[in-house]
Amino acid sequence: MNALRVSAFVVASAFAAVFASEARAAGGAYQVDTADVGEPGGCKVESWISAAGNHDFIGALSPSCVVGSPQQPVEASVQLTRTRADGEWGSGATPKLKTNLIPTAIGNWGLGLSGQASYDLITKETTSYAATLPATLRLSNVMRVNLNAGVLNDKIARQNYFTYGSYRLKLVTA
DSSP: HHHHHHHHHHHHHHHHHHHHHSSSOOOOOEEEEEEEOOOOTTTEEEEEEOTTSSOOEEEEEEEEEEEEETTTTEEEEEEEEEEEETTTEEEEEEEEEEEEEEEEBBBBBEEEEEEEEEEEETEEEEEEEEEEEEEESSSSEEEEEEEEEEEEEETTTTTTEEEEEEEEEEOOOO
């Protein structure tokens, strides 16, 4: 039954990708995080899928909501991931909390703080912890620069890694 659900998900995702007339996005960075946190009560769901000719697969679903007070909102999310590599399936959950330390403004840097833990749903063990400082420079209402720096503690490899990323985003509105 599990293989049937995965197959249905893959077929539905492929159908949507082939027949979609345009892409829809939340209007923000994905892998390189922003320092911004939305208004309390705001919720969204992000998802993506990647499939290869050798049948390797990654599918992710990431619901999130902003909680807390307007003075210190906190974005609470969890990325649910299903993978297939070399014929072996995997499933994971990565809960994350993010807050804004310095608000973003045009011409000024903003700074956030996020923390997350990754949990392997098959082996039932925590595989990593991460902390990130996302920084955002708003150049205008439609142009941003995002920089990330952080640390990842890989529990499986028993290693700590420095993490970083950068991204320039120009928002296009219809």
